[in-house]
Amino acid sequence: MATRKLSISVPPEVEEMIKAAAAEEGIPVSTWLAKAALEKAEAAAKYAAGLAAAEELVAESERVHGPISEDDRQRVRDFLREVGILDTDEWRTAG
Structure with a gap:
């Protein structure tokens, strides 16, 4: 696979965490960062697809059934926050 060089800036404590994680896996830092970025991008794409489906x-x-009541919408929001699927700032109402 072709690769490209990318320069990033991170706080020192994040740098140490990244280096430690890469060392733990026995892979270069650049490989670890690429894997982490890919996992994050894939998770974001899955989240967006799930949100669109919902x-x-x-x-x-x-x-079919008419508008969903605001009480029911709030119950869903509360549940999604409780199970860690939805952050407080992420809710977008449908319609």
Whole structure:
């Protein structure tokens, strides 16, 4: 696989954590960082796809059954926060 050089800046404590993690896995820092970035990007893509699917389900449910009450929306938000799927600032209402 072709690679490109990338320069990043991190605080010293983060640098030490990265170096320690790479050493623990027995891989170069650049390889560890590339893997970490790829995992983060894949997780973000999965999250976005899941959010889009959830919004479509809500829209479909509302087309069939009418609007979801604000109380029910809040219960869902609370549940998603409780299980760690949703941060406080991440909620976007469908519709």
